[in-house]
Amino acid sequence: MTAPKTLYDKIWDAHVAHEQEDGTCLLYIDRHLVHEVTSPQAFEGLRMAGRKVRAPEKTIAVPDHNVPTTLDRVSGVIANEESRIQVEALDKNAKEFGVNYYPVSDIRQGIVHIVGPEQGWTLPGMTVVCGDSHTATHGAFGALAHGIGTSEVEHVLATQTLIQKKSKNMKVEITGKLKPGVTAKDITLAVIGETGTAGGTGYVIEYCGEAIRDLSMEGRMTVCNMAIEGGARAGLIAPDEVTFEYVKGRPHAPKGAQWEAALNWWKTLYTDEGAHFDKVVTLKGEEIEPVVTWGTSPEDVLPISAVVPAPESFKGGKVDAAKRAIEYMGLEVGQKLTDIQIDTVFIGSCTNGRIEDLRAAAEILKGKKIKDGMRAMVVPGSGLVRAQAEEEGLADIFKEAGFEWRLAGCSMCLAMNPDQLAEGERCASTSNRNFEGRQGYKGRTHLVSPAMAAAAAITGHLTDVRELM
Amino acid sequence: MEKFEKLTGIAAPxxxxxxxxxxxxxxxxxKTIKRSGLGVNLFDEMRYDRQGNENPDFVLNKPQYRDTQILVAGxxxxxxxxxxxAPWAIADFGIKCVISTSFADIFYNNCFKNGILPIVMPQEVVDVLMKDAEKGSNARMVVDLEAQTVTTSDGESFPFEVDAFKKHCLLEGLDDIGLTMNNVKDIDAFEGKMAQERPWV
Structure with a gap:
């Protein structure tokens, strides 16, 4: 009998194309997602070496980081010259190397991590990489998915493999049921609050437990998306009926007999009884509160009912880091988090730019107006999410509440396009990073769920969404 | 890729x-489509004000740390x-080695692709190296990849761990794609097998 395996072990074993004596492997890559920021140097490298893309049919490119999200972008002109050059370079490279491509003008365009699942490129048991750390998102399907640098992008383009050594296994179990008003975003932030941003370093996390099983695919993607903020190489959730239901019928999902064959294999993708995990973290679902971040690291997370912590309550280098964060964020020790005034709200990103996220925010906003002077925007994760939200009437709710209703892209999550915070502006954001300057020079970010972002837009300060439910 | 062998240089804390x-x-x-020229913008928001003037308090702006080759970090x-x-900017500045108690996974891997050696050391060793780095330009630290040691300006030496394959590639300055191409037959065979077993991929 073979030893019991984790889900990670199984996917890993199914993709080793070559193994050296020291355990260094060539891991075969099933899907390679490409965007405009981390790929130009890789394509240039191929060109200089006279190499081709080994598997263009497994390579999917879409511009997302730089693209404007304002309605005037349909004119096809990107005003910022450097951004325009980068997007044009992707247009050119996609054509020249013959990879699958969704240009800005295509309704299927959007954030790469939303487009991949939406089009059925991401399937259970696959290996998925992209020159973007939030590739972890695809782990929600039980796919081994992680971010890579540009040298590795070039390596995958040329060889369809990565040189890898296996990570350790970590289990994160969320038991029980979530309370009303608590979402996948709160789970994933709460886990990072528990483990710290380096707690997952060297590990692949498998999320499990009743609260995870109860999540939709959208929610599972939100959880896995931020595995990287916990330092993990990847996050995984074993595929189940929810997964299969989501995948079935998508443009690039298998059909007919191939669907049946795929399903048979996918159903074997779970962690065996008694398999070994190197680290286990357990949280009780019913104890998770709606959370917000107060500082400049995703680990600076607290329940909305808490106060800004004293730096001295931390240990080691974190004391100085917390001091710096409180100063940067313009906060007072002991200040109630609900007293923090907000001037900007951003709903979108690969963390929370899917249809369910927009539904959750619209639910809170229905029939209400945002606070006077508030700048609020919704940036759907893809053109198709946008279209669906319009069909469901969500767009009207946002617009009537006072939100801007934008076109798809990464937008203010990383502020490479014109959607940025000005110096000192403070944003309740559904994105994934609250680093210094992340959303704009000296901008201040509080990470929250879509429902919490909607609540803050209405009241003008960080708010416990349960008071508005 | 440039080979990394033995480095004697200024370390900045x-x-x-x-x-x-x-x-x-x-x-x-x-937004660049090139790899080069990013060194001038390394740590940009800490290093310069909005007008592009240097912040004199930032460590790499201090006269004694302008030629830093080793970073000792939190x-x-x-x-x-x-x-x-990130590693392109670090390498372009002239830094070839970063020492910390831990690194983020992707960044750590990216370093090796660019001739930078990231070294993980326990807290108590990082504390000693941090103190040594605070001495400025008179204090030269020595990083010996072959021997896997870091030696302070006082001659105190600490061993470090590094993956043998990564070490080999760095010492020889090997190109990953070239190495992988040596095993292209295995990749062909794997693809052949997968076409049978998992044709939907």
Whole structure:
């Protein structure tokens, strides 16, 4: 009998194309997602070496980081010259190397991590990489998915493999049921609050437990998306009926007999009884509160009912880091988090730019107006999410509440396009990073769920969404 | 890739924990389609004011640290995005080695692709090296990859661990794609097998 395996072990074993004596492997890559920021140097490298893309049919490119999200972008002109050059370079490279491509003008365009699942490129048991750390998102399907640098992008383009050594296994179990008003975003932030941003370093996390099983695919993607903020190489959730239901019928999902064959294999993708995990973290679902971040690291997370912590309550280098964060964020020790005034709200990103996220925010906003002077925007994760939200009437709710209703892209999550915070502006954001300057020079970010972002837009300060439910 | 053998150089102290890739190279500099020229913008928001004037308090702006080749940093260095622009900027500045208690995974891997040696040391050793780095330009630290040691200006030596294959590639300056191409038959065979077993991929 073979030893019991984790889900990670199984996917890993199914993709080793070559193994050296020291355990260094060539891991075969099933899907390679490409965007405009981390790929130009890789394509240039191929060109200089006279190499081709080994598997263009497994390579999917879409511009997302730089693209404007304002309605005037349909004119096809990107005003910022450097951004325009980068997007044009992707247009050119996609054509020249013959990879699958969704240009800005295509309704299927959007954030790469939303487009991949939406089009059925991401399937259970696959290996998925992209020159973007939030590739972890695809782990929600039980796919081994992680971010890579540009040298590795070039390596995958040329060889369809990565040189890898296996990570350790970590289990994160969320038991029980979530309370009303608590979402996948709160789970994933709460886990990072528990483990710290380096707690997952060297590990692949498998999320499990009743609260995870109860999540939709959208929610599972939100959880896995931020595995990287916990330092993990990847996050995984074993595929189940929810997964299969989501995948079935998508443009690039298998059909007919191939669907049946795929399903048979996918159903074997779970962690065996008694398999070994190197680290286990357990949280009780019913104890998770709606959370917000107060500082400049995703680990600076607290329940909305808490106060800004004293730096001295931390240990080691974190004391100085917390001091710096409180100063940067313009906060007072002991200040109630609900007293923090907000001037900007951003709903979108690969963390929370899917249809369910927009539904959750619209639910809170229905029939209400945002606070006077508030700048609020919704940036759907893809053109198709946008279209669906319009069909469901969500767009009207946002617009009537006072939100801007934008076109798809990464937008203010990383502020490479014109959607940025000005110096000192403070944003309740559904994105994934609250680093210094992340959303704009000296901008201040509080990470929250879509429902919490909607609540803050209405009241003008960080708010416990349960008071508005 | 340039070979990494033995490095004797100035080490700069950056004790801040969680130095993320947005700090190392802010996104405005990611719009380039080249790999070179990013050194001038390394740590841009800490290093300059909005008008582009140097912040005299920032460590790499101090006269004694302008030729820094080794960085001794706080926990979890390089966390955040996968941008290889971070190690490109570090290498372009002239830094060839970063020492910390821990590194973010993607950043750690990216370093090796660019001739940079990231070294993980326990807290108590990082504390000693941080103190040594605070001495400035008179203090030269020695990083010997072959021997896997870091030696302070006082001659105190500490061993470190590094993956044998990564070490080999760095010492020889090997190109990953070239190495993998030596095993192209295995990749062909794997694809052949998968076409049978998992044709939907």
């Amino acid at each position: 950056m004790p801040l924990v969680n130095i993320d890739t947005d700090m190392i190279i802010p996104k405005v500099f990611l 926990d979890n260095f390089g966390c955040g995005s996968s941008r290889e622009h």
